[in-house]
Amino acid sequence: MxxxxxxxMMLTCAAAQSASAADCPGHPDAIGTSRTLVVDPRxxxxxxxxxxxxxxxxxxxxxxxxxxxxxxxxxSYQILDILASQxxxxxxxxxxxxxxxxxxGVRKVRDAGHTVATHTQNHPSNMNRLPIDRAQKEIEDGIxxxxxxxxxxxxxxxxxxxxxxxxxxxxxxxxxxKGIQIWSADFPADDWRHVSSQRVYDLAIQRLxxxxxxxxxxxxxxxxxxxxxxxxxxxxKARGYRxxxxxxxxxxxxxxxxxxxxxxxNPASEMVATSRWPKIPNFVYAGNTALLxxxxxxxxxxxxxxxxxxxxxxxxxxxxxxxxxxxLDHPSLPVPAAxxxxxxxxxxxxxxxxxxxxRPVERTAQGPREDAREIETPAKPVPVRAGKSRRQIxxxxxxxxxxxxxxxxxxxxxxxxxxxxxxxxxxxxxxKKNAVRVAGLKKR
Ligand SMILES: [Zn+2]
Numbered sequence: 260m261x262x263x264x265x266x267x268m269m270l271t272c273a274a275a276q277s278a279s280a281a282d283c284p285g286h287p288d289a290i291g292t293s294r295t296l297v298v299d300p301r302x303x304x305x306x307x308x309x310x311x312x313x314x315x316x317x318x319x320x321x322x323x324x325x326x327x328x329x330x331x332x333x334x335s336y337q338i339l340d341i342l343a344s345q346x347x348x349x350x351x352x353x354x355x356x357x358x359x360x361x362x363x364g365v366r367k368v369r370d371a372g373h374t375v376a377t378h379t380q381n382h383p384s385n386m387n388r389l390p391i392d393r394a395q396k397e398i399e400d401g402i403x404x405x406x407x408x409x410x411x412x413x414x415x416x417x418x419x420x421x422x423x424x425x426x427x428x429x430x431x432x433x434x435x436x437k438g439i440q441i442w443s444a445d446f447p448a449d450d451w452r453h454v455s456s457q458r459v460y461d462l463a464i465q466r467l468x469x470x471x472x473x474x475x476x477x478x479x480x481x482x483x484x485x486x487x488x489x490x491x492x493x494x495x496k497a498r499g500y501r502x503x504x505x506x507x508x509x510x511x512x513x514x515x516x517x518x519x520x521x522x523x524x525n526p527a528s529e530m531v532a533t534s535r536w537p538k539i540p541n542f543v544y545a546g547n548t549a550l551l552x553x554x555x556x557x558x559x560x561x562x563x564x565x566x567x568x569x570x571x572x573x574x575x576x577x578x579x580x581x582x583x584x585x586x587l588d589h590p591s592l593p594v595p596a597a598x599x600x601x602x603x604x605x606x607x608x609x610x611x612x613x614x615x616x617x618r619p620v621e622r623t624a625q626g627p628r629e630d631a632r633e634i635e636t637p638a639k640p641v642p643v644r645a646g647k648s649r650r651q652i653x654x655x656x657x658x659x660x661x662x663x664x665x666x667x668x669x670x671x672x673x674x675x676x677x678x679x680x681x682x683x684x685x686x687x688x689x690x691k692k693n694a695v696r697v698a699g700l701k702k703r
Pocket of ligand 1: 327328378382422423
């Protein structure tokens, strides 16, 4: 019933809630806040492309600023001053314990017109591993502490950011059941790390430019953020970005009308920070396109070999050089969609790097035989990343049975079979050893 009432209000109150870029008295160069976006947590319980498929329905060049971990007067108040001087409204994810220590800071955030949201009571770094009842208590205590600090009977916005973005299904189910919206982010600026304020500025601008819009994750308790923020805001304005203020929907203030696709994940980009691992591709075949398959008759040549040695050689040369007929009406091979091969470049995967110490003998002009030998070289237990080791193992594993068979069928090698078997046993042992290493790496 609530939803129906809400929908009705949404239709009747569809007037644009955007305000023109606020005039900022005394600050003619301020970027201002271009509009207020009202969102309904019940309709979109989880947002932020660093972790989820959905994010705020922002237009191109729109930015939402968020600040975590405050209030800490020493720095939070400077952040508030900077935002005020630019007439920018942001969202603050406050920590309950900080609110208890600095209730005045919570009220300052509210009185400046920012959105007051929460970030647990004690900021545990292992939220996803806490028993769910303890995680719930962290969430609820954080809300209670901030509510107490507000002191006017109002509650913080039902927006919640998990410390360290340590999500879990149980936490998400709980917050959704409570009508609380989990805010991940679209990009951080790494301002909690020991980096320079220049680095914070660079990352904020680069990652935003790569995505074109989104939720920026910052921390109002960090001096480097205080130092970087004025430049970030100036640069945002210079590059034509607009600041959007987000507030929760209430019965009196309905959500800004949006289309479902506006909440969908943006196209991936190399500069977009992500904490999602690449998924195994879902093989979707592209339309009706098919690769030409060789005619079955092209495989059917063994029985027709002539008996004489010379004729056989001539015949064999002819077989190798002949053109294979490719046809479409035979069993055709579907073409994988191009997207199957896409790998977000932001994901750190070392694919083909071989440390100099592990490199086999330089290739010579001897051609394919040298290549084959290279692949058969047992993989050394080199401390490289999993991608590399796995590749070596697979290459060796594929080659192994073939070369064993080869040795058995070559009279010239007959006397070396024992030696060959020993070599292969050693290789197999080495492969097994490497496999263990890989498993160990994967576990971490
Ligand atoms: Zn935090």
